[in-house]
Amino acid sequence: xxxxxxxxxxxxxxxxxxxxxxxxxxxxxxxxxxxxxxxxxxxxxxxxxxxxxxxxxxxxxxxxxxxxxxxxxxxxxxxxxxxxxxxxxxxxxxxxxxx
Amino acid sequence: xxxxxxxxxxxxxxxxxxxxxxxxxxxxxxxxxxxxxxxxxxxxxxxxxxxxxxxxxxxxxxxxxxxxxxxxxxxxxxxxxxxxxxxxxxxxxxxxxxxxxxxxxxxxxxxxxxxxxxxxxxxxxxxxxxxxxxxxxxxxxxxxxxxxxxxxxxxxxxxxxxxxxxxxxxxxxxxxxxxxxxxxxxxxxxxxxxxxxxxxxxxxxxxxxxxxxxxxxxxxxxxxxxxxxxxxxxxxxxxxxxxxxx
Numbered sequence: 144x145x146x147x148x149x150x151x152x153x154x155x156x157x158x159x160x161x162x163x164x165x166x167x168x169x170x171x172x173x174x175x176x177x178x179x180x181x182x183x184x185x186x187x188x189x190x191x192x193x194x195x196x197x198x199x200x201x202x203x204x205x206x207x208x209x210x211x212x213x214x215x216x217x218x219x220x221x222x223x224x225x226x227x228x229x230x231x232x233x234x235x236x237x238x239x240x241x242x
Numbered sequence: 243x244x245x246x247x248x249x250x251x252x253x254x255x256x257x258x259x260x261x262x263x264x265x266x267x268x269x270x271x272x273x274x275x276x277x278x279x280x281x282x283x284x285x286x287x288x289x290x291x292x293x294x295x296x297x298x299x300x301x302x303x304x305x306x307x308x309x310x311x312x313x314x315x316x317x318x319x320x321x322x323x324x325x326x327x328x329x330x331x332x333x334x335x336x337x338x339x340x341x342x343x344x345x346x347x348x349x350x351x352x353x354x355x356x357x358x359x360x361x362x363x364x365x366x367x368x369x370x371x372x373x374x375x376x377x378x379x380x381x382x383x384x385x386x387x388x389x390x391x392x393x394x395x396x397x398x399x400x401x402x403x404x405x406x407x408x409x410x411x412x413x414x415x416x417x418x419x420x421x422x423x424x425x426x427x428x429x430x431x432x433x434x435x436x437x438x439x440x441x442x443x444x445x446x447x448x449x450x451x452x453x454x455x456x457x458x459x460x461x462x463x464x465x466x467x468x469x470x471x472x473x474x475x476x477x478x479x480x481x482x483x484x485x486x487x488x
Contacts, residue, residue: 146265148335149328158325165317165478169310172483180487184479192472199328199468203332205269212273216280216482223284224291 147204155197164191253456265458272462276469283473286425290480293417295413300414303381305484308422309362313482316358317474323351324471331464334447334457341447341460348467349440352433359430366419373416373423422481429477432470439463 168187176183197203202213259265296303330344369377411422446452452460 146262146335148332151329151332153278154328155326155330158321161321162318165314165321168479169314169388169483172479172486175487180485184474184483188476193476195324195468195472195475199324199471200465206266208270209273212270212277216277219277220284220287223281224288225290227288228295231295 147201149198149204159193160175160194161191164194191195257362261455263476264454265461268458268462269465272465276465279469283425283428284423287476287480288427290421293414293421294480294484297417298413301418301483302488303411304379304415304418304422305482306486307366307369307379308480308482309365310486312362313478314360316355316480319351319355319358320471320474323348323355324468326351327464327467330443331457331460332337333452334452334460341452342444345440345444345447345460349437349444352440352467354443356433356437357431359426360467363423366423371419373420377412377419379415425477425481427471429473432473436463436467439466440442 164187168184171183171187172180176178196213202209254261254264326344326347330341330348333340333344366372369380370376376432391484441461443460446459
């Protein structure tokens with residue numbers, strides 16, 4: 144990985160996008176989107192986080208090894224969440240005698 | 243970068259072939275650390291997920307007691323501090339003069355964030371929203387005489403049409419505020435650590451430690467600062483913006 148210097152222009156563009164998305168997420172929270180409010184909020188937050196990772200944190204210009212570590216972080220958190228929720232969400236699915 | 247390898251030769255530690263290998267290793271190490279940080283905050287986010295799924299009504303009601311304006315302003319401030327951090331990294335990489343200035347600006351914005359956070363915590367104390375024996379969440383959307391948290395009503399012992407439901411709501415709201423203080427508190431603690439790291443960078447930069455051949459510490463602290471920013475990017479909608487339309 145040779146050092147990649149990101150132009151300040153890109154930083155300012157990313158900052159402007161993040162500001163826009165922040166305004167959007169506040170606006171969206173005040174709209175009644177039914178079951179989609181949470182999905183929209185998380186979608187916007189994920190998009191913002193991706194912009195920060197790719198440009199502020201230079202990952203777009205980093206070797207695949209760094210992408211692998213980030214992928215692992217996301218995957219482990221996914222395991223954490225899925226395994227925990229598979230317990231909580233499935234409670235009461237199977238009736239037990241006397242309960 | 244052959245032109246810089248001579249200057250860099252004096253800087254990299256002896257176990258590395260060259261400055262570039264050292265930077266690769268340090269960057270990888272920092273990301274490995276950030277992976278553990280994802281799992282650390284992941285535990286909190288998982289707890290949040292379970293309890294929000296379990297008690298959606300109490301979470302929505304509790305969320306309305308957070309200040310969207312202060313939370314939103316803090317989001318802007320923190321993302322702004324990420325911008326100045328990124329500009330500090332750029333200045334260090336190209337050997338510009340702005341390194342110290344941008345680092346100080348980042349510290350200023352980070353401190354402003356913590357100041358606003360302190361004001362918010364103070365409001366929560368005043369509003370009796372600290373989990374514990376004296377926790378009492380009011381419901382502004384109900385008329386005062388129907389608000390079970392209204393002191394007069396509580397004193398009269400007629401808290402609600404269904405006191406059981408009301409007591410549950412108060413308990414579940416305390417779970418929300420426990421998570422609120424745990425998550426924003428751990429986030430704030432990370433910011434305090436970040437401010438310490440930035441102060442160390444400022445001192446090092448003033449001593450002329452960084453050059454285009456060696457800007458790794460600025461980049462690494464930058465990664466940490468941006469990570470803390472990302473945590474807040476998720477905390478803001480999850481804590482402040484639940485069912486705001488209701």
